[in-house]
Amino acid sequence: MNAMKRATAVLAAAAALFVAGCSSSGDGDDPGPSPDRTRPDSRKVSGMRGMTLPSWNTDDYGSPQAETYLRQIAATGARWVTFTPTWYQDRVTDTAMRVTEETAGDDSLRHIIGLAHDAGLKVMLKPHVDLTKGGDRAEIRPRDRDAWFRAYERFITHYAGLSRTTGVEQFSVGTELAGTSEDGEHWGHAIAAVRERYKGPLTYAANYDEYRKVAFWKDLDVIGVDAYWPLADKATSDPARLRRAWQPIAEELAAFSERQHRKILFTEAGYVSQRGSTTAPYSWTVSRRDGDAEQAAAYEALLAAFEGKPWWAGVCWWMWDDWPDSGETAKRLAYTPHGKPAEKVLRKWWGAS
Template identity: 65%
Template sequence: MAAVLLAATGCTTDSAAKDTDTGGPGKESPAMRGIALPSWYRTDYDSPAADRYLRGIRATGARWVTFTPTWYQKRRTDSGMHTTQETASDTSLRDIVRRAHALGLKVMIKPHIDLPGDADRAEIRPRDRAAWFTSYRRFITHYADLAADTGAEQFAVGTELAGVSGDSTDWRDVIKDVRDHYDGPLTYAANYDEYKKIRFWKDLDLIGIDAYWPLSDHPTADTGRLRRAWEPIRKELAAYAGHQGRRILFTEAGYVSQRGSTTAPYSWTVSGHTAPAEQAAAYRALLDSFTGRRWWVGVCWWMWDDWPDSGETPVRLAYTPHGKPAEEVLREKWGGG
């Protein structure tokens, strides 16, 4: 199975270090070197900045880029989702996939459902679940068609929907519908505290995890300490991959350049104090800990630059590694020029 998945994902092979963890499927560990470029408005992917951003992503040594078209629901109990002015237009999404391919980048399309403001999509619990899944199938197959039409190399059937991801029968129906529209490898992006509750991994090609594990109880730029924090998590993941017979992709991982980012990687607002060294140490510790593990497919970092005039978090405090020591870590580890 691992050989099939290796070919299907088209991942670029780094040096194949031996995996000392037990239970992981596969013979060696090619790494999916990716960075997400999310959109927050319908014309973001049409922005004049798009080509510059894609070139910047490629210059780190990345070989993949993730795009995140997003639909919304007003309340967590709503029975459906819809486009808004914050949804990337289909035309812009098609165009940016074409631009990425022209630069030699592979593409994962990872559609999101969101709630207004700072509400967490994991809180979505529709009052009419049957109606919600009917609406969701329309949403996700729309993007599966777009992924097929544009030649996107990978597709995510959902992201961090913990309030409904326990409905395994409905998700198997979603996955079947998506496979009728798209032939490439499929994953689901489970949050780090959600993945063990998923019962449909064997219907997918890869286990996807948004890897926002807290690594420390206080701010630290000590790479060795952070590597040690990853050790029990890594062993647990290796065993889980073996049990499921699927390799693991970190569909997201990231750290704001704020003091304390390693204590709460999932937070945009840990503090108002810059800490680029802590961000860089976290990048290095993750790559040191997982690169070469045969059961680990790779990582798509969250995220590259915000679009001009759209960022709510100042760049110096944001998730982006661009222009910070974390970007130099990527260039060193991924061979960027």
């Protein structure tokens, strides 16, 4: 989920939107053998029952609230948590990305990974690149692609090394970079560099309208999709209707999985608790009206539609609570299921006591 898209949407909402109805270099791990790129890696990618806990500031992951959040996430029956350290570039044509005050500090990241493991949670690290001046990361199309990929390789291998030294169980090599993801050659080099530093399973988080165009699935272990498909043309809290809407999408994904010889993980999925959220799951600001029932129905429909399918590798929901004083969307309207009917849905499906 694009942080700048989030901020832009919030500003738009403030203007009366209403719909009725890292500071160090790589860790220097020794290179290992290169895997066979023509087939999935032999490492098992287990079904994920996950929740994303994003970071918006340098010290979020080191805050006193971190341990509380992780224990709350584990209490839903989740077995995984995803963290999202983010670097930024100013314009879509820039040739490099950089650390800002919104980038999770490395020490805080190491801290929260340790806390997650202490709470019995496995970790996926999913580094993001966002834009400081608005816009969607999917529009990044650097004017000098060679230079951008050199910078991207420095960025992504830094976190690959950190993931290895902290025992991270799964790693995403990128998120929603549709403006570059058809470039299999450059991405192949970046993924090979990640493989030299990190030995666990790899994925890439493609947006729901991007995954068919990604040119490098053969280099990864699992296909990642950010599953923000619109499911309805008007607000609904009917899980059966929403489950029917998933049917043709599921058939398409099953066929794609078979062609690629890889399972599909929903690296993100989520719904704001606003009326109409199922019409635009990618939006932070569908309306100003509470939609707890619609959010819960959407959780129910997704889990009912995909749970147990042999080609499906699970889901990591977007997202748990915002950090104190950083939330731009009121909790009652935000993506979090915490304290809402959607959390009860998770507990039912995930077997929480």
